[in-house]
Amino acid sequence: MSVYDEKPWLARYDQGQPAEITPEYPNMLELFRATVARNGSGDAIRYFDRKISFAELDELTDAFAAGLIAEGFQRGDRVALFMQNVPQFVIAQLGTWKAGGIAVSINPMNKERELTELLKDSEATVLVALQSLHRDVASKVVPGSTVRTVITTSELDFQTRNEPAVFSGVERIDCPGTIDMLELLEKHKGSKPPAVDLKPEDVAFLTYTSGTTGPPKGAMTTHRNVVFNAQSYRDWIGIGPDDVVLGVAPLFHITGLVGHIAISLLAGAPLVLMYRLDPALTIETIAAEKATFTVGSITVFIALMNAKNAEKDKLASLTKIYSGGAPIPPSTVEAFRSTFGHYIHNIYGLTETTSPSHAVPLSAEAPVDPASGALSVGVPIYNTVVRIVDEDGKELPPGEVGELVTEGPQVVAGYWNKPAETEKALPGGRLHTGDVGYMDENGWFYIVDRKKDQINAGGYKIWPREVEDVLYEHPAVREAAVVGVPDEYRGETVKAFVSLKEGASVTPEEIIAFTKERMAAYKYPRLVEIIDEVPKNASGKILRRELRARG
Known part of the structure; x- marks a missing residue:
């Protein structure tokens, strides 16, 4: 019996029928398995000189899921993914779903403050991180968090080309107290996790956003959401197996x-x-x-x-x-x-x-x-x-x-x-x-x-208050206000206006360096202007429009 006999509605996806006439929404695992059945020998991932087929990706993600479960992972648990664009990100995401979990996407530019906040909010029990990110950031955050299992991996894995343009200075790092991802996959090679029945309304991943108000919030993206817009990309643009x-x-x-x-x-x-x-x-x-x-x-x-x-x-x-x-x-x-x-x-x-x-x-x-x-x-x-x-x-x-x-x-x-x-x-x-x-x-x-004051710098969303909170940590800063100003390359960039405490002295360059050490690279202000007073209205609200006009 084929996958289409068991779930005939899958055929509609494979045949490219428009999204508006598809009445049912399966989960992403079912669509992935249909792709494996249809095109198992085809390339799923190409990473420099390494190619991973869909069938191999299926085996790797089975092993990852089995490894998670062996470490005590339960259905509904969260796995935080703290990596750049490497095959391990895809393996961990699919493997998390196979274990019945929710993937939590974390910006690899995040520093300790930001990672602490996201791990606390998501209550992730597993963290998968690049070795360098574990050494520099996560190792200082995991103690005291809800994370019980840390899996580390190297960007040098799954390839041997070691392209100097991106890997210059990169080396493998020993991460005591963590599980190496390649060793985990090898240990559980050939294992299959118990079948998991994911519903369309089950959460596939949490993606953190400042949204329309305040600090980061975890958007609950369901399998229904992901499947629908994956098909929308495919049908709107006309993407098929011959595309790359x-x-x-x-x-x-x-x-x-x-x-x-x-x-x-x-x-x-x-x-x-x-x-x-x-x-x-x-x-x-x-x-x-x-x-x-x-x-x-x-x-x-x-x-x-x-x-x-x-x-x-x-x-x-x-x-x-x-x-x-x-x-x-x-x-x-x-x-x-x-x-x-x-x-x-x-x-x-x-x-x-x-x-x-x-x-x-x-x-x-x-x-x-x-x-x-x-x-x-x-x-x-x-x-x-x-x-x-x-x-x-x-x-x-x-x-x-x-x-x-x-x-x-x-x-x-x-x-x-x-x-x-x-x-x-x-x-x-x-x-x-x-x-x-x-x-x-x-x-x-x-x-x-x-409508809001959120800054959009090259596609990255920045909430001014978060930057201002860091600025206020500087011993010389009395008041701070952050706005987005036009930038030829990024569309918008972050500019900070600060007033200083009496008798204090600091240069704009020193303030920029201070924030750069404490924030993700896209967030810290590229421009700082020191002013006598931050403009406010009678109720004490900062007049951001006036600051934007000043540029």
Whole structure:
């Protein structure tokens, strides 16, 4: 009996029927197993000189799941993934699902403060980390946390090429008190974990976001969410087993989780990983692997244009290019087309929409708003309803500016252990995005502003208060206010305005260095201006608009 006899609705996914007519949503494991049955010998992951087939990936993830269970892992437990773009991330994520668990994606740029907060909130019992991240960060955080098992791994594993562009200075590190991932996989090789029945509404992973308010919250992304938008990527863009997915977005980010990993597992297309982005190496990899599809921040494509080997022929195969996470200047799209001959399609969504809620059709080009010069973020994808509403929640007609409110199968179930925050951002299952924009008469959507003060630097979301909290730790700082200011490369960058305590003396460079040591690289302020007083209104609220005007 084939997998299709047991679950006939799986055939609809494999046959590429549009998402809007698919009535059922399986979990990602079932779709992965269907891909293994259909294309087991095909490449699942390509990592420099190593290729891992779908059948081998199935065996590796079985071993990982068996290893977790042997260490006392229970259904519903959380596994924190603290890695860059390496095969072990995919192995750990799939293996976690096979053990009945929830994967927790953690930014590898996070420092002790941030990792402590996320482990505490998720109550993860297992941490899988790169050896260097364990040595530098996790080893100082795990004691006293809920983590019982630490699995470490090296970015040098699963390849032998040791490309100098990304591995210069990298070496294997001894991590006492942890389990080596390769040893775990070898120990449990050939083992199969007990069958687990994952429901569509079960949480697949927690992805932390500042959302529309406050500190990071764990968005509960269900298997239904992931499967739906994986299929949306496939059907909207036309991705199949003959495509090659180029992994330029961070795998911990919702774009990497869905637009790289999930679409590869669903479509049976190889996923090319490169540990971290090096523009020149990426161009050579595109040419060598004949990559056809990618999605990433516009900063990636700007970097490719400025690489020393930016030659049109080397990107000839990359015909399906999408960019989201940060505003795209029309001039950059045209410059990229002039350099490589390809158009960059806009795509828009949030962590809470499991990647896309809007996208530009592959056969179309986004219109430009004649008033602001903004490029449209596209039209709503399958089964997605987006309304523009005013402050009272009243739906506005085309052309009028208001907040985007989104509903559809990709909208997450809520925030982990935060019912009040869930109700505030997702009343009735409708996501109040916090983004302000409008829809034109033809149904194209444009983002024109942010409702909140959140900063978007190259696709990374930054909450000003978090930066301000670190600034206040400096002994010379009296008051601090952080805003986003325009930046040619990142779209926005972080600028801090600080006033000093009486008699204190410090330079902007010293403050930048202070925050850089305590925050992820994308968060610390690139600009610091020392002022006499931080402007506030009569009630003491900081006047951020006035600070933004000062630049």
